[in-house]
Amino acid sequence: MSDHEQAARDELARKTMPAGALGRLGALAVELAARQRTLAPRIGRVRLVVFAADHGISEAGVSAYPRAVTREMLHAFASGGAAACVLARAHDVEVEVVDVGVDVAADAVPPGIVVAKTRRGTARIDRAPAMTVAERDAAFAAGVAAVHRAGAVDAIAVGEMGIGNTTAAAALLAALTGAPSGSCVGRGTGIDDAGLARKRRAVDAALRRVAGIDEPGRLLAELGGLEIAAMTGAIAAAAAGARIVVVDGFIATVAALVAVRIDPEIRRHLVFAHRSAEAGHALALDALDAEPLLDLGLRLGEGTGAILAIPLLRAAAAVMREMATFDSAGVSDRTPA
Amino acid sequence: MSDHEQAARDELARKTMPAGALGRLGALAVELAARQRTLAPRIGRVRLVVFAADHGISEAGVSAYPRAVTREMLHAFASGGAAACVLARAHDVEVEVVDVGVDVAADAVPPGIVVAKTRRGTARIDRAPAMTVAERDAAFAAGVAAVHRAGAVDAIAVGEMGIGNTTAAAALLAALTGAPSGSCVGRGTGIDDAGLARKRRAVDAALRRVAGIDEPGRLLAELGGLEIAAMTGAIAAAAAGARIVVVDGFIATVAALVAVRIDPEIRRHLVFAHRSAEAGHALALDALDAEPLLDLGLRLGEGTGAILAIPLLRAAAAVMREMATFDSAGVSDRTPA
Numbered sequence: 001m002s003d004h005e006q007a008a009r010d011e012l013a014r015k016t017m018p019a020g021a022l023g024r025l026g027a028l029a030v031e032l033a034a035r036q037r038t039l040a041p042r043i044g045r046v047r048l049v050v051f052a053a054d055h056g057i058s059e060a061g062v063s064a065y066p067r068a069v070t071r072e073m074l075h076a077f078a079s080g081g082a083a084a085c086v087l088a089r090a091h092d093v094e095v096e097v098v099d100v101g102v103d104v105a106a107d108a109v110p111p112g113i114v115v116a117k118t119r120r121g122t123a124r125i126d127r128a129p130a131m132t133v134a135e136r137d138a139a140f141a142a143g144v145a146a147v148h149r150a151g152a153v154d155a156i157a158v159g160e161m162g163i164g165n166t167t168a169a170a171a172l173l174a175a176l177t178g179a180p181s182g183s184c185v186g187r188g189t190g191i192d193d194a195g196l197a198r199k200r201r202a203v204d205a206a207l208r209r210v211a212g213i214d215e216p217g218r219l220l221a222e223l224g225g226l227e228i229a230a231m232t233g234a235i236a237a238a239a240a241g242a243r244i245v246v247v248d249g250f251i252a253t254v255a256a257l258v259a260v261r262i263d264p265e266i267r268r269h270l271v272f273a274h275r276s277a278e279a280g281h282a283l284a285l286d287a288l289d290a291e292p293l294l295d296l297g298l299r300l301g302e303g304t305g306a307i308l309a310i311p312l313l314r315a316a317a318a319v320m321r322e323m324a325t326f327d328s329a330g331v332s333d334r335t336p337a
Numbered sequence: 338m339s340d341h342e343q344a345a346r347d348e349l350a351r352k353t354m355p356a357g358a359l360g361r362l363g364a365l366a367v368e369l370a371a372r373q374r375t376l377a378p379r380i381g382r383v384r385l386v387v388f389a390a391d392h393g394i395s396e397a398g399v400s401a402y403p404r405a406v407t408r409e410m411l412h413a414f415a416s417g418g419a420a421a422c423v424l425a426r427a428h429d430v431e432v433e434v435v436d437v438g439v440d441v442a443a444d445a446v447p448p449g450i451v452v453a454k455t456r457r458g459t460a461r462i463d464r465a466p467a468m469t470v471a472e473r474d475a476a477f478a479a480g481v482a483a484v485h486r487a488g489a490v491d492a493i494a495v496g497e498m499g500i501g502n503t504t505a506a507a508a509l510l511a512a513l514t515g516a517p518s519g520s521c522v523g524r525g526t527g528i529d530d531a532g533l534a535r536k537r538r539a540v541d542a543a544l545r546r547v548a549g550i551d552e553p554g555r556l557l558a559e560l561g562g563l564e565i566a567a568m569t570g571a572i573a574a575a576a577a578g579a580r581i582v583v584v585d586g587f588i589a590t591v592a593a594l595v596a597v598r599i600d601p602e603i604r605r606h607l608v609f610a611h612r613s614a615e616a617g618h619a620l621a622l623d624a625l626d627a628e629p630l631l632d633l634g635l636r637l638g639e640g641t642g643a644i645l646a647i648p649l650l651r652a653a654a655a656v657m658r659e660m661a662t663f664d665s666a667g668v669s670d671r672t673p674a
Contacts, residue, residue: 016413017420018401018526023614023634025645064355064671072668076353081661083354090655091648189355190671277360295632296649297360308362311428311648312633318427324418331409334401334527 008033014325018334024293028271028316035244035269036154041317043244046310047094047150048157048303049234050077050084051143052113053101053226054121055164056130057206062167062199064190067121070163071104077161078110084159084302091310093157095303096149100142101226102162114149116142122224125171126205130224136217139226143233147241155313156238157246157273158255159303160227163189166278167199168225169254171206173280175219176257177287181207186250186279189299216261231255236262239269244313248306249276249298253284260288271313274298274305345370351662355671361630365608365653372581372606373491378654380581383647384431384487385494385640386571387414387421388480388564389450390438391458392501393467394543399504399536401527404458407500408441414498415447421496421639428647430494432640433486437479438563439499451486453479459561462508463542467561473554476563480570484578492650493575494583494610495592496640497564500526503615504536505562506591508543510617512556513594514624518544523587523616526636553598568592573599576606581650585643586613586635590621597625608650611635611642 001009008030013019020026032041052074058067076082077097080089088095097113099106103120118138122130131139147156166188174184181203187196210222220229232255238245239259247256247270260267267288274294275281285292293309326333338346345367350356357363369378389411395404413419414434417426425432434450440457455475459467468476484493503525511521518540524533547559557566569592575582576596584593584607597604604625611631612618622629630646663670 015420016410016418017637021526021635021637022420022641023636025633025635066669069669072666073353076661076666076668079661079666081353081659081666083352083359083656083660086655086659087652089659090652189358293633296362296630298358298362299360300354300358304359308649308652312645315424315427315645318423319420322418322423322426323420324413324416329409329413329416329418331413332403332406 002034004037005030005034008039008320011039011320015323016326016329016331022319025312025316025319029320032244032313032317033320040321043154043313043317045153046155046157047096047153048084048088048159048307049146050095050097050159050161050303051100051227051230052097052161054103055162055168055225056122056124057126057167057202058164059124060126060198060202061195062202063163063188065163067103067163070102070161073161074099074102074113075110078112082302083300083304084307087304087307091307093307093310096146098142098146098230100139100230122226125168125223126202129222131221131226133221136221136229139229140233143230144237147234147237153243155244155246156234157248157303157306158231158234158252159248159301159306160231160251161302162225162227165225165227165251167202168223168228169251170280171203171223172219173254173284174203174207175210175223176216176261179283183283184280216258220258228255232258235259236266239266245270246306246309247272248303249274249301250278250281250284251301253281257284257287273309339371341374342367342371345376345657348376348657352660353663353666353668359656362653362656366657369581369650369654370657377658380491380650380654382490383492383494384433384490385421385425385496385644386483387432387434387496387498387640388437388567389434389498390563391440392499392505392562393459393461394463394504394539395501396461397463397535397539398532399539400500400525402500404440404500407439407498410498411436411439411450412447415449419639420637420641421644424641424644428644430644430647433483435479435483435567437476437567459563462505462560463539466559468558468563470558473558473566476566477570480567481574484571484574490580492581492583493571494585494640494643495568495571495589496585496638496643497568497588498639499562499564502562502564502588504539505560505565506588507617508540508560509556510591510621511540511544512547512560513553513598516620520620521617553595557595565592569595572596573603576603582607583643583646584609585640586611586638587615587618587621588638590618594621594624610646
């Protein structure tokens with residue numbers, strides 16, 4: 001335990017409440033204080049970065065929605081009507097959307113969306129590498145750049161959008177953990193039974209293709225997607241800059257797993273926002289020894305779960321910063337046993 | 338299902354996301370729209386009312402903290418350093434604290450606390466009725482008056498403070514549901530094993546005393562406490578005024594159970610904020626067929642859990658009010674099967 005963490009625990013114990021009475025919120029308060037190295041932590045400015053990209057595998061009938069939805073959703077983001085935009089306004093969170101590989105010409109991307117793509121969607125991962133190593137590095141760098149653009153924020157939340165990306169994330173999760181593909185593949189946006197069977201076959205084919213590879217960066221290039229590579233870069237950069245990183249759902253958690261496998265030191269900067277209804281999320285969380293704050297049955301992505309957790313971070317920081325201690329308030333502590 | 342609820346469900350289905358992708362948040366959005374009878378629900382002004390009172394049974398060694406803490410905490414509330422005050426500031430929630438029976442002279446109550454008490458704490462419920470029927474009615478009326486003072490708020494949250502009140506709530510829960518007292522009695526603020534045994538004996542003695550009584554208002558007077566009676570009044574008044582009522586933890590939920598047993602119509606106005614770590618809460622929630630929004634292991638009371646849930650209500654209302662529809666955004670709906 002760091003000195004900062006010990007000091008934060010001691011301070012929490014002095015607050016006018018029974019030990020542990022704030023449960024997870026108290027633990028979060030200690031975590032934020034330790035990360036920010038202060039007994040007056042603050043989660044003021046927060047930015048959500050949503051990385052969007054398309055997936056070659058979407059041509060294999062693995063999604064309930066057509067590929068065009070990724071592109072169309074860029075417009076919903078640009079106009080502020082997407083779920084993440086609505087929630088971000090409600091909770092005073094900035095949003096930046098970065099196109100790191102949507103299947104649309106750069107000049108057709110709506111204004112307000114950052115364009116940072118080297119290709120328009122990945123290759124079909126059941127047949128070929130999702131992207132080259134150079135393309136992976138470019139997507140990773142796009143994530144790093146987004147964090148640098150954010151500037152002096154207290155927390156960075158990462159989210160994504162991309163038809164077909166639960167398939168890529170499931171393949172990556174299975175390859176990274178060795179878990180059976182069946183427990184990594186879920187219904188995504190709501191695929192039917194026949195589609196789920198196609199999705200499983202696609203993941204199994206991709207896994208056969210990468211058998212023997214275990215280097216996480218290599219698997220990222222092989223299985224994709226471009227937005228997962230970008231999230232990995234954003235998470236690594238935010239952790240390196242000592243920012244709190246708020247991880248959204250299934251796909252963001254898989255990106256966090258890649259980042260932590262590359263550098264375990266990143267783990268302590270991560271706060272997991274919510275438990276997604278998507279099948280593989282529990283497994284990805286277990287692999288990171290993570291217990292999310294919320295469990296609301298969300299399965300939308302876009303960073304929606306991450307935004308919903310931000311008020312809990314702000315509340316936890318306020319408890320550490322502002323709550324009275326037994327001494328300061330003149331409140332009697334526990335009756336001696 | 339009401340017309341308003343059906344209209345809200347239809348509107349949610351038009352939003353640019355897969356069906357059910359917002360999970361509990363979507364269901365909450367429908368609930369708020371139905372209660373406010375609009376497709377543009379809003380949770381703007383919110384007031385938490387914290388009812389404080391003492392309990393005769395605290396003299397029986399059922400709490401880890403001395404009785405004086407209830408009085409001392411009035412000062413922590415008055416100075417804004419109590420956990421509920423800190424969280425309320427973080428989440429833009431008004432707080433009113435009402436002393437409905439703290440064991441302190443009215444003129445010694447700190448400024449800023451509303452004084453509305455007919456007695457200084459209840460009688461020992463293992464030996465006598467907690468209060469008379471007239472005193473119960475006065476406490477209930479103090480709850481009603483607090484809601485009237487709140488004026489045009491969109492939601493009322495109810496919380497409490499009172500050393501010994503988990504004992505009263507456990508007795509009331511057991512008497513109302515017929516559940517074994519052992520499953521209703523928990524450690525409260527953290528009583529040790531010997532104290533827990535005393536607490537169980539106290540509850541069992543109280544239950545023997547009220548055997549045969551099943552009228553909820555009568556049980557409320559018999560078992561207390563004054564803050565539970567006041568919360569019951571506040572909940573009933575807020576529901577009657579078509580306000581959303583946000584119910585905090587174990588003790589507030591038991592008050593909600595009393596209110597719903599008196600008038601089942603009240604149930605649909607209630608939103609349950611969080612699942613407390615206190616033993617009997619799960620049972621009280623089951624009796625109300627309630628699934629709370631948060632599960633953070635809180636066991637502090639004061640309305641802290643209710644405040645933490647307010648951003649979720651605001652987010653849910655924003656989704657219904659502001660999120661784009663497939664039509665308005667030009668986003669493709671699901672691929673036809």
